[in-house]
Amino acid sequence: MRPIKDCNLSGSKYFGLNEGNTIKSEALTIKKADGVFLWAKQGKKYLDLFSQTWSMPLGHNNKKVNTAVKKQINKITHLRTAFFTENKSGLAKKLFELAPTGLTKVNFVLHGSLAVEGAMKLAINNYENRQKILYLEDGFHGRSFATMGISWKMPGCKYSDYFSNGIEVKKNLADIEGKMKSENPAAIIIELVQGNGGCKILGKDFVRGIRELCDANDVTMIIDEVQTAFGCIGKMFLCENYNVVPDILVFGKALGGGYPLAGALFKNKYHLQSGDHSFTFAHCPISMAAGLAYLKELELVLKEKPVEAISKEIESSLLVLEKKYKNLRDTRCIGTKGAIDVLDNEGNPDTKTADLIVAKMLQKGVIIANSKCRGLGNTIMLQSPIIITPEQLKSAFCTFDSVLSKIYGQGCKIGQ
Ligand SMILES: Cc1ncc(COP(=O)(O)O)c(C=O)c1O
Structure with missing residues (x-):
């Protein structure tokens, strides 16, 4: 046995790699979280303006969610998927109440990637002999082998081609129609906002066009x-804004209120064989309790605190920055998500400076992120929790402005 003297294990020395962009500059050990804030071990406070990668619309340690979890822990912590709890049935019922019309079945797992793989299996199982899945350029659907095969490709990555039935399509209907006819796919998978790919918001006509092509070609x-889904857009599902109902809708991240929970809602005609997509901990009773409590709480919060005001504030603050710094372009905002591109003086994507901005923001106590990874993403992204106050948001943008002014050499105007 190798004795390890260091009792504060963190960072790449022990964990192989310091994951993700937000903590590129320093590996933080977090000792406490509450609402919109995290506290590091050394006592420094951070505003979590990326909601732990889009996962915490109600902020950290929501009391109702945690109370439900504690109650569940006192009853039972693990059951295999064949068994039910009141929370599991209650969560399924609540999801059917909220789901777009026609989505009448649900499958639960613990991670978004596995939920996407479940959707892929459902689609493949619906046809006699079709294995291919179309995916959009810039699309991102996870880091399992199969989902890497239907996501944007990291240059030189040894895993991304492992699932060879993923076929990339351009973001235009002609290309999609052509590939539907030539490749005979089981499905097409899209995000309505390509978050990881750079917060690219798909147009309504385009998405409705895909729906029509799916109907016409039986895809x-x-x-x-x-x-x-579940909060950051101010609605339960973004597809409601598009007036489009998919055949299969994949969810994850927010639903667990900080506990692992994901899955898919789907139409009645889709099914899996027993054992097709069943995992030891997939229906964790604790996650089920958390999910149900989260949805009940979210309904209340959205009634009291619609996201429009936050959305407007994020958009107008980003536009002020865009006007002030010529290297920032293309502000976009949807719900509590905001994004802006970082360009160099020649107008090319500037991932290095985007990385630097994220790192400097972190040093100043505000967590944001940039798109893609490994220096491939030049879009600065943020996603505020719904529970943020106007003052907290203003102060975060003032920090943003002061970071930019140091990098680009101008004075701080925002928030004064
Ligand atoms: C759109 C989308 N799908 C799927 C996933 C994968 O989810 P997970 O990381 O929980 O496996 C992500 C993760 O960021 C995502 O953004």
Whole structure:
């Protein structure tokens, strides 16, 4: 046995790699979280303006969610998927009440990637002999082998081609129609906001066009709402804004209220064989309790605190920055999600400076992120929790402005 003297294990020395962009500059050990804030071990306070990668619209340690979890822990913590609890049945019932019309079945797992794989299996199982899945350029659907095969490709990545039935399509209907006819796919999968790919918001006509092509060519439409369902858009599902109902809708991240929970809602005609997509901990009773409590709480919060005001504030603050700094372009905002592109003086994507901005913001106590990874993403992204106050938001943008002014050499105006 190798004795390890260091009792504060963190960072790449022990964990192989410091994951993700938000903590590129320093590996934080977090000792406490509450609402919109995290506290590091050394006592420094951070505003979590990326909601732990789009996952915490109600902020950290929501009391109702945690109370439900504690109650569940006192009863039972693990059951295999064949068994039910009141929370599991209650969560399914609540989801059917909230789901777009026609989505009458649900499958639960613990991770978005596995939920997407479940959707892929559902689609493939619906046809005699079709294995291919179309996915959009810039699309991102997870980091399992199969989902890497239907996501944007990291240059030189040894895993991304492992699932060879993923066929990329351009973001235009002619290309999609052509590939539907030539490739005979089981499904097409899309995000309505391509979050990881750079917060690219798909147009309504385009998405409705895909729906029509799916109907005309008997192809399953999968909408991946792992990032957009349950809160940050101010609605339960973003597809409601598009007036489009997919055949399979994938969810994840927010639903667990900080506990692992994901899955898919789907139409009656889709089914899996017993054992097709069953995992030891997939129906964790604790996650089920958390999910049900989260949805009840979300309904209340959205009534009291609609996201429009936050959305307007984020958009107008980003536009002020865009006007002030010529290297920032293309502000976009949807719900509590905001994004802006970082360009160099020649107008090319500037991922290095985007990385630097994220790192400097972190040093100043505000967590944001940039798109893609490994220096491939030049879009600065944020997603505020719904419970943020106007003052907290203003102060975060003032920090943003002061970071930019140091990098680009101008004075701080925002928030004064
Ligand atoms: C749109 C989308 N789908 C799927 C996933 C994968 O989810 P998970 O990381 O829980 O496996 C992500 C993760 O960021 C995502 O953004």
